[in-house]
Amino acid sequence: METFDADAVVIGAGAVGLACGRALARAGREVLVLEATGLIGSETSSRNSEVVHAGIHYAPGSLKARLCVEGRRALYDYCAARGIEARMCGKFVVAMDDSEAAAIEQLFARALENGVEHVSLVDGVDARRIEPNLSADTRLAIVSPVSGLFDSHGFMLALQGEVEAGGGAVVFGAPVVGGRVTRAGLEIEVAGASPATIRARTVVNSAGHHALPIARMIEGGPSYPDLAMHWAKGSYFVASGRAPFSRLIYPMQSRASVGLHLTIDLGGRTRLGPDAEWLADDAGPPFDYRVDPDRAAMFYDAVGRYWPGVRDRDLSPDYSGVRPKLAAQGEPSADFMISCPAAHGVGGLVHLLGIESPGLTSSLAIGEHVAAMLDDGS
């Protein structure tokens, strides 16, 4: 087995791993991104809504709130500079009854606290003037003009290009299977067609669903005895016919609403979802990504509350993704966990855990955050 030295190693070529690689390359580091499969973005980064989130929903002061707002601004600029399709189509968050209307006012205050630009609150009449296919029951809506959609695959290709332009590489078919902290630094074991031991100054573990087991494989590193991963599968359906809205429509989640979103994707299709189906903690990975056609009945009910016209459309199962969650069902949602040397004491090592939504929107900001943490000599 070969042993060689590398400057910075990133584990996982999803959007977040590639964005970390790009940020390290921009900081002058030579980066090796190790990817288990044969493709960039082969897991969650290609199983999501491709929504550029504004930053409305996240707890003020959290990493999710901060990195989403920073990442969103950076993402639009990045796409504009490189000709990657991004459409700032705007979003409505809609309330359909009294309890949702009270909650939406609190959500609006949160959006302002998070620094989301240009948000406003409109009543049901104004909301229906702008989006006439909304239900007549619409009570209040947050209008968020800076929300949008983008081509996440074009984005990841551009990030890969920047890693390579900085003298680095994305290595495919290179699953990380172990590692250790030594006196001289960090060592990573890679299996696959060319097994190797890589000695690196920096290791960023951005392996999505696999990040916690990989962290635990690195002998002498933090093992997070109190953490467990939980999985919430999100399935999508596509509605037949012409797009009924020009903005993204997000209902409030409430006792009466499971909060199923509607998105007009970049191809003009009306995409409904994702829903949230909690899986057993030992259900994967790998996960069963098939979409159960019987879930359509629930989609008709949930979406019919704010778009009655869905009942005249056919719904076809589309695709699904699985959220890597640090909080179990019923627990308050957890923040991103960016576990850095200052927290766990191992120089040069960063683990990214629980990078669920808005991970795609936040990816450029997560990359800069990680590179800055590693630049302080730790």
Ligand SMILES: Cc1cc2nc3c(=O)[nH]c(=O)nc-3n(C[C@H](O)[C@H](O)[C@H](O)COP(=O)(O)OP(=O)(O)OC[C@H]3O[C@@H](n4cnc5c(N)ncnc54)[C@H](O)[C@@H]3O)c2cc1C
């Ligand atoms: C249903 C759903 C909808 C979402 N919608 C949105 C949205 O609209 N907007 C948004 O901002 N965010 C959204 N997200 C979140 C977003 O998709 C994720 O936060 C983001 O894609 C995570 O990227 P990642 O690089 O961390 O993980 P991944 O994309 O999962 O990448 C991890 C990579 O690591 C590789 N890997 C795993 N194990 C190993 C190993 N041992 N060795 C080497 N490589 C390994 C995998 O093959 C994979 O390529 C959504 C998520 C879901 C599930």
